[in-house]
Amino acid sequence: MKKKVTIKEIARELDVSVSTVSKALRNRKEIGAETTQRIQAFAKLLNYKPNSIAISLKNKRSRNIGVIIPEIVHHFFTTVISGIETAANNLGYNVIVCLSNESFDKEVINMETLAGSSIDGFILSLTKETQKKKDFHHLLEVIDQGMPVVMFDRVTEEINCDKIVVDDAYAVYNATNHLILSGCKRIALLTTMDYVSVGKQRTMGYLNALNDAGIQVDENIIVRIENIEHCENQISSLFEDQKFDAVLSVNEVFAVTAMRQALNRGLKIPEDVSFIGFTNGLLSKYFYPRLTTIVQHGYKMGEKAAKILIERLEDEEEEEKPFIKEVIKTSLRERESTKSI
Amino acid sequence: MKKKVTIKEIARELDVSVSTVSKALRNRKEIGAETTQRIQAFAKLLNYKPNSIAISLKNKRSRNIGVIIPEIVHHFFTTVISGIETAANNLGYNVIVCLSNESFDKEVINMETLAGSSIDGFILSLTKETQKKKDFHHLLEVIDQGMPVVMFDRVTEEINCDKIVVDDAYAVYNATNHLILSGCKRIALLTTMDYVSVGKQRTMGYLNALNDAGIQVDENIIVRIENIEHCENQISSLFEDQKFDAVLSVNEVFAVTAMRQALNRGLKIPEDVSFIGFTNGLLSKYFYPRLTTIVQHGYKMGEKAAKILIERLEDEEEEEKPFIKEVIKTSLRERESTKSI
DNA sequence: TATTAACACGAAAACGTTTTTCTTAGTATA
DNA sequence: TATACTAAGAAAAACGTTTTCGTGTTAATA
Known part of the structure; x- marks a missing residue:
């Protein structure tokens, strides 16, 4: 096990002072060319690596x-x-x-x-x-x-x-619009609680898009999910009396969970229901059918x-x-x- | 913007030496109870936090x-x-x-x-x-x-x-066995190149399981995939003349890609083909149907x-x-x- | 009373750098 | 010749700790 070599040792071996070594290694011109050369060569030979902790202490960063x-x-x-x-x-x-x-x-x-x-x-x-x-x-x-x-x-x-x-709000505004333009009339929203900043923004985007398109907001098809582990039930209640032709979800997992339930009930995607998710992860990419998604970069x-x-x-x-x-x-x-x- | 307070300043303010402060803060018994008390209180008041870089330098860790x-x-x-x-x-x-x-x-x-x-x-x-x-x-x-x-x-x-x-080899050995026990006779393998240590191990587990069960290994249903981006084609060639009733995959993505193709061709999972993947990620958990998988913990x-x-x-x-x-x-x-x- | 032990604390070195200041010799200028 | 300057390097201080080794009191012991 090799010991770590320090400036001090280099100085001792070469019979110069530590300041000289330090400066030579950093190519200060106040050290003669020949000395610099000699020190650098020796340092390389010994595989000298500066101690970053000491440097941090000195430089306060x-x-x-x-x-x-x-x-x-x-x-x-x-x-x-x-x-x-x-x-x-x-x-x-x-x-x-x-x-x-x-x-x-x-x-x-x-x-x-x-x-x-x-x-x-x-x-x-x-x-x-x-x-x-x-x-x-x-x-x-x-x-x-x-x-x-x-x-x-x-x-x-x-x-x-x-x-x-x-641009959460804008992103969802756009996605909602996309659904509307593709012919969807009743768009459900799967979102989180409002205290999550991004969840709130996204919900607002959805609301604004509906308003701007003159579509009545229906609180019954907005689902606010607190816990991702227990989203299954909340989502399935949406399907009880299915009154939507599209689902916009604030993340991948909610979207995919909803898609599974749709598939289970024999619904065709996207003919019967369209889906858009958030976060372009593996799930969106590989689910069957592949999920249209808002990518956050x-x-x-x-x-x-x-x-x-x-x-x-x-x-x-x-x-x-x-x-x-x-x-x-x-x-x-x-x-x-x-x-x- | 508050300056960072150091031991030195505490020492100065309290008119003791830095060593005393240091020791008091670390509860050394060589410092009197009253002094210790005084120093600690003052340090707390000033919200003193030791500089971990200096400590690192001193302790060499x-x-x-x-x-x-x-x-x-x-x-x-x-x-x-x-x-x-x-x-x-x-x-x-x-x-x-x-x-x-x-x-x-x-x-x-x-x-x-x-x-x-x-x-x-x-x-x-x-x-x-x-x-x-x-x-x-x-x-x-x-x-x-x-x-x-x-x-x-x-x-x-x-x-x-x-x-x-x-226990890669053993894990796959077991999984293969599971497929065999559930009635599968011709098990395809989606794996990586042999230089990936885990891929190699997994392949071995598969081979051993087949051997031990007296099933002939068929190189035609073993697919070695180099690049995950281009796995689609290699996998689809497997389906050309479908000669398997199960697929064991060395990761999630290969498994799911194969499942999609099976679904596309109207095959029933697991009735017509069974699937087992590796890595218990979102994909396995949420794919439809959910994927049986080897979990690595x-x-x-x-x-x-x-x-x-x-x-x-x-x-x-x-x-x-x-x-x-x-x-x-x-x-x-x-x-x-x-x-x- | 003289010696020792315990106590409470201070001084200084050390960790490995960087940087500022100081020294010395040699060279150039007046 | 005296003065100033330059080059090349050494010494020392500093970063913020921890730790070793003193050292001066006081209290206990012989």
Whole structure:
């Protein structure tokens, strides 16, 4: 087992001072060409790797960014992480991932541990619990310590920071319109509780589309689902007296669960009922029939978030740049579960 | 923006030495009860948080563990990460995630950056490319520097370290048997190229099961798929002259793709053809019909990996414990795509 | 009373860097 | 010749901790 080689050892071996070694390695011109050359060659020979912890301590920055997401076993979030990771790595940063598991307490704990200085900034998406509680003291605290925060997808207006979201309302507005244009008259909505920021936005998009098309909103075909594990029953009650010819769902799982029930009852998709989901995951892509879906471009979102954060981190200017709110455009991926227009 | 408070400032304010503060905060008994009390109260008041980077530098350990996985948009890997994360957090460690994106080069780069001392140990699953190339110098290097490595799922015998795998061969052996017992006679296999360690193991399990049951192996109904994007054609050729009554697939996507084709041709599942997949993801759970699947218990695998790594990290003993190879038992989740026995 | 032990705390070194300041010799200028 | 300047490198301080080794009191013991 080889010992880690440090600048100090190089200095000793070459009989120069540590400062000389340090400068030589960083190509400072105050060190003679020959000495520099000699030191660099020796360092390479010994396979010297700078100790990043020492550098972090000295420079007061770790080049690590912390990412906190509610859940990782989730297509959308993994694509976002993927984007963050790629962008961050390209800019010389590492990504430390923490899972809040949709728990407020864990979100707080994660922030506190990470903020303990091994991290330069945060990217996060709020848990449902946090959105419900509206308790953001942990965010305020890290921001107050000068740590930049970028929120994505599940954001809150109550915190001042960079945000990056999807045009949820508009996306659903469009999708609803698409259904209307393809001839659907009675569009059911499978959504979440209103305290989930994105769920609320999406519901609004749906409502607006119906209004604009002069279609009466029917609360009986709007299903608000609290728990994904128990969505089956709530959805099946929709089918009791089937009064809809399309279903718009706020995620993949609700959509697919509804499709199964439709199939079970012998309904034809999309002839009898059309379906549109959200999140372009494996389910949408491979279900039979394949599900038309709103794609959120999570990868791009992640990239963008990382770039915004890092830009702020590397900004030397004294005056703070104003916070930005970036909206990522969704697109509709038409597949087999909808009629073409 | 509040400045970060350090031990030094506490010492100054309270007119004691930094060593006294440090000791008081860690409850050393060499500091008087009253002083300790006073210091702790003041630290709390100022919301003092130790600087973990400084601690890392001093203690030569960061309490960070690096995780490198081939792909994150993948159900199995996310469950593993989830397990790693939970176990690691419980033991006071943070998880730094890097993605190799199935690229050998990126795997090497990731290891090198992470090894640059901000990490105490590694957990990783090899990329396909690495398994094909059989080039493990980057692993040898970090191990040689005394950094413990735990490999999971996609492992190699050529490196000496802790490993944690699934009983792939046995799992598929069992699943095949299950199909045979349920009356299937001609079982097709959808698998990957042999250089993928797990693919190879799984194929072997299949072969052994057939042999033990005295069923002739038919190479025509074994499909080796290189690229998941182009599996459609290879699978459909299987159906040309359909000579099978069951399909065993080495992952979800192949299974579901085949099921779609069966459905398209009007075949009944499971009456005409039975299906078994691997990886208990959303697809298996929500496809119609629901897919019987081999569940790998990725979460448990991740937990185990983290525990093994951390145990080794915290082991003070001089003599190295021998490396262990833990096998996680799979189980078969029976659903609608197979006939019951 | 002199010696020792326990106690409570401070000083300083150390972790591995980077950076600022200081030194010395040699060279150029007036 | 005296002065200033430059180049090349050394020394030291700093980042925020932890830990080892003192050291001065006070209390207990011989």
